[in-house]
Amino acid sequence: MTPGRFRFIVCSAFLDNQLFRVVEYDALPAAPYAAVSYPWSGLEAFDTPSNSFFRLPLEGGQISDPISLEVLRTACLAARHDDTDLLWVDQICIRQTSAQDKDWQISNMFDLYDRCRMCLVLPGGLQRLASPGEETNWIERSWTLQEAMPASTHVLFAWELRCGRLSETLTTGYIQEIETGRSAMMELGKLLQAAYVGPLGWRDQHVRVRLFGPNPEPILALMGAKEARVQEMREMAVWRSALLRTCSHPRDMILSIMGIFGVKLDASSYQRGDREKAAADLAFEMLRSGRNASWLGAAPASPNLSSVCSMPAFPVVDGREVYYTVDGCKRKPWEVMGSNLVWYVEPLATTSMPERGAGRLHITAKSLTVKVQDLKSDGKPAWGGFYFAASLILDEGPERGQTVKINLSASVAEGGYRAVVVGTSYVVDMESIIGWVGNRGLRDDC
Template sequence: MADRNPESASQDAVLQEICNISFDELSRRSKPVDIMSSATPERYRLLDCTEAVSNRTLRILEFAGFPRVNYAALSYVWRGNHPVNDGMLSRREFSILGAEDADPIGLDILSDACAASLACGASGLWLDRLCIMQTSKQDKRWQIREMYRVYAFATVCVVAPGGLRFLASFNQETHWIYRGWTLQEVVAPPAVAVIFAWTHGAGEVEAEVGGETISGRIEVVAPGTSAMMGLADTLGVCSAGGFEFTPDGADEGATPLRIKAGLFGEPPTGSLPGATQTNVSGIRLPHVAALSFATARNLDTDEMRDFCIWQCALVRTSSRPVDMIFSIMGILGVMLDPSQFAADDRLGATIALAREVLRQGRSASWLGLSANLPPCPYLSTFPAFPRTSVATRATYDLPSGGQQLVMLTDAIYPNDIGLFLPIKGSMDEAGYHSFGALAIRVVATPAATTILSADSIYDDARRPTQFRAVGGSTWNICPEEAIPDDESQMPQSFASVICSDARLLQRHTGRDYRQQHPCDACDRAR
């Protein structure tokens, strides 16, 4: 394996080889692969890509210090796409002790991932299922804290959207973009490549998105079976719904191949109550556009980048609720101790993350995330926490019963956030966020006495005295001199502009306020 810094190679010499099994033996094994007896907790591990590609051997190396070799990190989903027919599976696959709930690892895909890594200049591959001791809580907790570092210092992240059992093709929709951990895995590294099933060879790609032409290139990984393309270009062609492909060596004037691109989703039919914004931009796949924003390298401020991360995280899911915070803490510049939180303690981890972000003097970039999701009843400066699952997409409970998919119907470009002053402040251990913001007292208006027409938001756009909230309720704006002195008139409500949205706040106790659904946050809001 090539060393990044030959002069320091002795400092990070391979501690030991902890696994060396041929692919033939792996395909015949009836028992899962177990590295527990040979691995040491709290160590770094990498697969040897050259051995996998050239000698068809699974060789895992363990390092005493952080590896100084060029390596790739793999991004995938534990439970990927199901094959259309059993003929798509080679049956050359194996499982890992402690991760039997995940799909088996296909040997052909493992070889392709290693080949893609080598093509990108990486001689090692980090694959969580093989590089983390799956039955060791000690190693898992340590590895979670190191996860951001592992991806941030990788030469490239290789994305296998369909999982590790077989490669998905461009016309197959996958759930990779909805998984919690995959966000950090593509935001942290300096480069990201997507690997997919492909039979058309190398060539040039063109697509039209929003009236603009995007160009990319597909490179072959394994001739006749697989190829790869950069993440930005892959997101672009998926936003377009398809692309034109011209293979290398095609005759001049040859008609390009038209390829459908549904790898990261298809446009929804009809609007859904769980949508997080109203689409005014015409973006075809908002969740894809949101990831494009989050992975852009040209964002001007931390606030812009952080908002994009929160926007993407909102529609994602994981097997453990707490992982929805652990999976983004590194890219938000925070390191929490996983041992301090139970698997379902998303609330506690969210408060801890938000407190540390604010303590660092950074802005509350999660404010203004959603205009349609109700506020969290326990932490109302955040939207309601969706239900999470490793096998399904994020949902939230409807007030009338049942559940609804959480979806973006529009993606907010972070420059829009830059038009407003960032909100900072502090948060206490209970989750109450203290910050200053302009607000005005408002009083609910009975529907029978409203002066608004059915299609009006304000009675007077320049000097409104009455307005209608997103949910349809109407409110009178109280002039300062009209505010009663009697504090017993509870609950008191205020309207405030937080980031780019109007928010409706209701006094809870003393100086504590909570956001109301659906116009929703001020002075001290939980």
């Protein structure tokens, strides 16, 4: 295998001739292809005589978990249902023992998923198919976030029941049969909906969906990232979803989402632990391209990064456990992020960073009307008991509750701002810009 090439499994050779054939391309092929999304450490296989597995060498002399030929066969059948003969599976199509090839593939991975005809989600991994009622860790992994973004993303699962259109009131969608009595697939968005609000099924038959785990927060964040109609809301949901996930190497949290924001960083420029450096570069490139600072407000109650003070800090990852340390105690990410339903912040008028890697956010706005209201006054969503009617830039009106227009040109930097509460208003030192609001009120650590 030549480093820096796209590789695909040829499904027809595998299905029709039992031949495992991998082809290489200098660029993404014009022919349609399917890409597989799965967790590397998935469900363990059932101990049955018919199972056939193989393993692949990994970096550092390690060996991959078993890969089931039966699972690959089912994935190829699903691709064939969509008139696709090429299948991409990262463990097979990336040279796992070549750091050069892995970095090149990482830098181009968003494009690969973005251009696929269909993304096939195998939430149980490559050892066996999961059934809808089984819990998996697919939604917990950082890389599966960008893999879930293609419009045509379907979940492949073990299924013995009827197929066809659902007739439940709360859930909609169509279960497409792949192998009779063995497997089926369904659109990811519809399956997320079923996991969040109700079961799959019909009047006489119901199946509870647990594929995405017991916690609704990651499900809702991914639904927002895929389905929200407003770009700023989608992008903020992407940040929120990313902060709920884990990865083996810290830098991968940023490299796994950069493409969603239209940014391509060179993976070889970062050591595996360089998460904050990669985050600062991603923020700089996003703002330089004209995008909004969508990370603001994604986790309003979480701590801030030391190097990019406007960006929420990343949780600690210890194996599969993800947490923040608050007052010496471990807290789950969603416990310090604020409400699971409130992510949206009005776009700021002009936002930039003076230089790459500085981590200093410059915001310029003219005559922005801002009002702080008590939650009970209009029943709108609240952060920390307050609703902000516009962008989170507050007045310095001399009278309590007064709404004023301000001309603002300021920066977020270390030492940031000073703020005090006066009744229902905030008075902000106008030498600097406001931080973001969490359950503890205005921050002074930005």
